[in-house]
Amino acid sequence: MTTAFSLSGVTKRYENFALRDIDLSMPEGQVMGLVGVNGAGKTTLLRILSGLALADAGAVEVLGHAMPAQQVAAKKDLGFATEDMRLFKTRTLRWHMDFVRAIYPGWDEAYATELLRRFDLRAEQTMTGYSHGQRVKALLMLNFARRPRLLLLDEPTTGLDPVARDEVLEALADVLRDEARSVIFSSHNTKDIEQMADTITFVHDGALLASREKEAFLDDWRRIVCLGAWLPDKIAWPEIAAARQNGSILELKVRQFSDGLLKRLQAKGVEIRSTEPMSLEDIFVTTVRAGGVA
Amino acid sequence: MNFSSLNLPVIKLLVAKDWLLFQKQLAACVLAGIVALCLIGMATGWSFYLGSLLLIIVLVSASCFSISTSLLVERKEHTLAFVMSLPVTPLDYYLAKLVGSLVTFLVPFLVMLAGTMLVILFTPLPDGLVVLSLLIFGHVLLAYTASLSVAMAVESEGWNIFAMISSMVLINPFIMLLGQLPAISDHVKTDTIVFGPVVVSILLGQLVVGVAVLIATGWVHCRKKSFY
Numbered sequence: 001m002t003t004a005f006s007l008s009g010v011t012k013r014y015e016n017f018a019l020r021d022i023d024l025s026m027p028e029g030q031v032m033g034l035v036g037v038n039g040a041g042k043t044t045l046l047r048i049l050s051g052l053a054l055a056d057a058g059a060v061e062v063l064g065h066a067m068p069a070q071q072v073a074a075k076k077d078l079g080f081a082t083e084d085m086r087l088f089k090t091r092t093l094r095w096h097m098d099f100v101r102a103i104y105p106g107w108d109e110a111y112a113t114e115l116l117r118r119f120d121l122r123a124e125q126t127m128t129g130y131s132h133g134q135r136v137k138a139l140l141m142l143n144f145a146r147r148p149r150l151l152l153l154d155e156p157t158t159g160l161d162p163v164a165r166d167e168v169l170e171a172l173a174d175v176l177r178d179e180a181r182s183v184i185f186s187s188h189n190t191k192d193i194e195q196m197a198d199t200i201t202f203v204h205d206g207a208l209l210a211s212r213e214k215e216a217f218l219d220d221w222r223r224i225v226c227l228g229a230w231l232p233d234k235i236a237w238p239e240i241a242a243a244r245q246n247g248s249i250l251e252l253k254v255r256q257f258s259d260g261l262l263k264r265l266q267a268k269g270v271e272i273r274s275t276e277p278m279s280l281e282d283i284f285v286t287t288v289r290a291g292g293v294a
Numbered sequence: 295m296n297f298s299s300l301n302l303p304v305i306k307l308l309v310a311k312d313w314l315l316f317q318k319q320l321a322a323c324v325l326a327g328i329v330a331l332c333l334i335g336m337a338t339g340w341s342f343y344l345g346s347l348l349l350i351i352v353l354v355s356a357s358c359f360s361i362s363t364s365l366l367v368e369r370k371e372h373t374l375a376f377v378m379s380l381p382v383t384p385l386d387y388y389l390a391k392l393v394g395s396l397v398t399f400l401v402p403f404l405v406m407l408a409g410t411m412l413v414i415l416f417t418p419l420p421d422g423l424v425v426l427s428l429l430i431f432g433h434v435l436l437a438y439t440a441s442l443s444v445a446m447a448v449e450s451e452g453w454n455i456f457a458m459i460s461s462m463v464l465i466n467p468f469i470m471l472l473g474q475l476p477a478i479s480d481h482v483k484t485d486t487i488v489f490g491p492v493v494v495s496i497l498l499g500q501l502v503v504g505v506a507v508l509i510a511t512g513w514v515h516c517r518k519k520s521f522y
Contacts, residue, residue: 085373
């Protein structure tokens with residue numbers, strides 16, 4: 001199986017932030033969701049993959065091309081859109097479409113027209129008159145219509161109203177129907193990531209906390225509500241990421257759920273009242289607050 | 295720097311894009327430049343000085359507009375990330391910016407240079423002004439390359455404005471300095487055009503320093519680690 005990208009020992013230092021020793025890869029045809037708080041390093045990671053930032057150390061490969069040496073070859077099959085990326089405001093969207101079409105031979109005009117209609121964008125309007133949501137949709141349209149093998153999307157749904165967000169996610173779902181295409185996207189909205197991604201990657205404070213298949217993540221984590229007065233020792237109970245006592249109610253959030261764990265808990269004299277799956281957001285918050293072990 | 299793997303089609307598109315974005319300012323500069331040349335061509339005391347002043351202002355404006363439209367605005371308005379996400383290397387981008395900026399500046403510059411020469415040679419103005427004019431135009435071109443280099447190498451808007459203003463403001467002491475050189479001042483008010491060793495040295499110096507500054511900037515640019 002070919003890899004869409006791979007990062008090995010990648011480090012990038014800024015004055016007040018450093019992305020440290022990142023090892024991460026993704027097979028082609030997959031969708032990876034990047035989850036992290038503001039300033040965690042998601043954007044830096046995507047900029048390194050897109051060639052907009054060069055790593056200080058480590059090896060970066062995108063679609064089989066070493067970066068930055070072979071970045072032109074990689075960028076020919078790469079789409080990159082960030083929430084703060086802008087188009088030329090005095091030019092029309094049609095001008096941008098012609099500009100991008102002249103560069104990418106794979107530009108699909110019929111699909112571009114379809115996206116214009118779906119996103120309700122006017123091609124002859126200059127970008128000055130576009131709202132934030134329209135700008136984001138225009139940028140995504142310019143990326144989608146060139147049919148890239150790998151799409152890097154940084155916060156593509158941030159700041160969009162619910163209708164625009166739904167339109168964007170629907171178009172993204174269309175892209176993902178083609179199994180040869182790969183997507184890595186970051187979002188504050190973990191629901192979007194939970195809905196779209198095959199693999200989830202947690203980034204926090206410049207480090208990779210975890211990167212696993214979504215189903216495995218969701219299967220392993222559980223919120224267990226018990227009756228009893230007992231607080232687990234973190235060393236003896238590594239499966240338990242968080243514990244909170246509220247009166248006689250004990251709430252446990254566990255990272256490695258199993259029937260054996262329930263039996264061990266019962267042996268400690270606690271009465272299990274319920275076991276519930278956790279949302280991705282809850283898993284992420286618990287992981288960060290537990291010191292970054294997922 | 296690897297020139298063998300340049301993405302020339304995209305470089306051409308980027309140059310054309312800069313040209314397109316600069317068209318309105320270019321038209322305004324050329325129009326103002328023609329007005330300045332008409333004033334100079336009237337060859338009376340007041341119109342000559344007013345026209346000369348206007349011409350220098352137009353050249354400085356063309357320089358600032360060119361750098362601002364091509365580089366500073368691109369960075370400030372976050373369109374740089376869009377451009378750098380296209381299949382280009384930092385060297386491709388540098389060359390596109392260099393050619394694009396030079397073209398957008400050199401078109402009004404050369405129009406005004408040619409116009410100035412024609413006005414001097416075909417009006418009652420002394421032909422000796424040709425040499426002084428060429429040296430002043432040489433200074434403007436050198437100041438432009440210096441400002442362009444700072445704009446490419448330094449991201450701070452403050453430093454860029456400082457570089458543009460200071461390099462152009464030096465035109466006054468430069469003209470005063472030229473006036474002190476007998477090789478120039480002795481012929482300014484005559485109808486003889488004399489390219490002596492001093493004049494040729496200054497012109498060559500301006501050319502060599504300008505080219506060296508641009509090469510050094512390319513070297514610095516290709517070692518940058520962030521392009522957004």
